[in-house]
Structures are given as structure tokens and as C-alpha cells.
Amino acid sequence: MSALQLQGLTKSYDGVDTIRGIDLDVAAGEFVVLVGSSGCGKSTVLRMIAGLETVSGGQIRIGGRDVTRVPASDRGVAMVFQSYALYPHMTVGENLSFGLKNMRVAKATIAEQVAHAAQVLELDALLDRMPNQLSGGQRQRVAIGRAIVRNPDLFLFDEPLSNLDADLRVRMRHELAALHRRLGATMIYVTHDQVEAMTLADRLVILDKGRIAQVGTPLEVYDRPANVFTAGFIGSPRINLFDAVVVGREGGVTLFDMAGGLRVGSARGAALAVGARATLGLRPEHVTLTGGGDALALPMAIEAVEALGHSTYLYGALPSGDAFRAKLDGHHAVADAITLHADPARMLVFDGDGNAVD
Missing domain, CATH: 2.40.50.140 (Nucleic acid-binding proteins)
Structure with missing residues (x-):
């Protein structure tokens, strides 16, 4: 069974179609990257999967369950945004546990989940620090940790490295790839950066004006682009x-x-x-x-x-x-x-x- 299925997904704003029929199956444990130029619809698709945007047409299934009209909080997904959005008055440990406390999870379970996330992301020594005492990469790891503690069915990443400098982006890219290997979780990642896309993805989904231009492994898309758009988008310098x-x-x-x-x-x-x-x-x-x-x-x-x-x-x-x-x-x-x-x-x-x- 696919971890995620999008069937005929569409989105319209004031009668203008922005997402024009997306069909996609994502296998359990797969790392899929949605990539395309600005305005192609990749973040809109991600937000519809998360339940942060309503769906105009089509269906979203997570783990075989139809969640098209299910509230975001009940979809079993966790999302990491471009902004760290940490609570500045809380320690790292408190930031990690805050969502679980709001869900009234048992204290023992919270402690176990926070300890697991801290170990996976090497945050053990930072649990008592405040966000302003952390580097940009450490803050992003805390943001990812807040997703991990929820033990979601699906991880969603919306350009999480965009605010980092070039060297830190490379290091965080490696950390995300290693994280995926350790967790074996299903991850959907949005970026406009083709280097991120090529190095992280099991499969790429190239979007163009609200439609899928091509789906394939990074090397399939590079070696055998299905159309001129994909050929022009993937590769640096440009073809x-x-x-x-x-x-x-x-x-x-x-x-x-x-x-x-x-x-x-x-x-x-x-x-x-x-x-x-x-x-x-x-x-x-x-x-x-x-x-x-x-x-x-x-x-x-x-x-x-x-x-x-x-x-x-x-x-x-x-x-x-x-x-x-x-x-x-x-x-x-x-x-x-x-x-x-x-x-x-x-x-x-x-x-x-x-x-x-x-």
C-alpha cells in the first residue's frame, strides 16, 4: 500500500486553476522531492497534503485512508517550515515537548519521545539551552525534532534550508539524508534548489505551472528528461x-x-x-x-x-x-x-x- 496517494488533485483560487490534476503514488519509506521554479505550485501541493489548504478537486490518501476533508491535526503528518518558528522563551527540551503536552500525551511518553528525537538529531547536550543560544543549523534541527516527536505517518518539509548560509545548507542536507536512513520514514520535501533535489531524493517530481512534467529518479530525470522544460530545469549550468x-x-x-x-x-x-x-x-x-x-x-x-x-x-x-x-x-x-x-x-x-x- 502506498504511504501517500494523490488522485486528480486540483486547486483553484477565484476561478483560476493553480494545481491542474496531480496524480502521484509515494511508497512507504520513500524520500520524494517536489521541485520546480517559483510559482509552479509545489508548496501549494504540500500544504494540501498537510491540510493547510482546502482541495478544490481530487483525493488525498495517507496510508490508504482518505484524508481529503480531514482536519490537519488528524492526518498523522508533521510539517517543517522554512522558518524555525521556535518559542523564544522556551528551552530546546520545552520546544520539543510543547506539541505533545497540548495533545495531552502522558508525561512518560513525552519524555521518551523527546529523548529519542534528541538522540537522533544529536541535541542531547542542548536540551536546556534557549533558541537564541543556538546556531541556525541547531535551530533547524530543533524544528525537525518537533516533527519527529509526533511520530507521524508522513514528514513534510517546505524549503527548510532556505534561510541557512551555503556551507550550513550543505551540512544540513547531509544530516537530512542521514536522518531519512535512520528513521526509514516517508518524507515529502519541497525545494526550488535542484542540488538539494538531486542529492536528497529517491524520486523527483518536477512541477511546471501546476502540472507534473516528469517523475523519476534523479539520474533518470537528468539522463532522459521527458520534455524541454525538465531538460532546462535540471542541470547546472543550464542545458x-x-x-x-x-x-x-x-x-x-x-x-x-x-x-x-x-x-x-x-x-x-x-x-x-x-x-x-x-x-x-x-x-x-x-x-x-x-x-x-x-x-x-x-x-x-x-x-x-x-x-x-x-x-x-x-x-x-x-x-x-x-x-x-x-x-x-x-x-x-x-x-x-x-x-x-x-x-x-x-x-x-x-x-x-x-x-x-x-
């Missing part, structure tokens, strides 16, 4: 996309003409008719300084270079005027122009509607 036209076939190879007189042969695109318009995608990390006999030569005028030590990012344009981004491993001294090479087999092909084709 290079080019308009192209099918001009013919040679054996099992489909020939595409790109702007600037570039011709690409690909094993993908057999279903596209000659004359059909297409979009070709090439990730910046899939170019090299040298190429074999079948490699596509890409003369690039350099506009900006980012030398990061472990990698060198190049930004510029092809002779066609198409913007181009490249990522090279290691240090590279780059002049005003360079010729890069790409294996045509690494090219992604999308049809005129933006859907991936084999």
Missing part, C-alpha cells in the same frame, strides 16, 4: 537548446540542420518526419576540447569565463548567434575563441511540442 529541422536519414541516423550551417546526425528522432521542427539539447558538461571522427565541432566566441579550480565554465555564442555554455574539468586558460567538440550520441532530441523522442 544548451537549439532549434533544428529534420533534413533526411542515412541508415539508422536522423540528420538535423541547426542554425549556422551545423548538421547533426543522431540515432534519436526516427519517428520525426523529414521537414519536422525539433529541439536539440546538449549539456555543458558533455563537450570536450578534442573530438573523434564523428564529433561535432562547435566554434565558440567567449564572453565570460568562470574559473572554479575544479572546473572552468565558459559562456559565449556559436557562429549562429545561439548562446552556448560549456563546463570543462580542471584549469583552462581560454582566449577569445575556442573550438569545442561534442559526441552526437549525447544530444537529446525533442519534437515540435517539446517532448523527448527516441
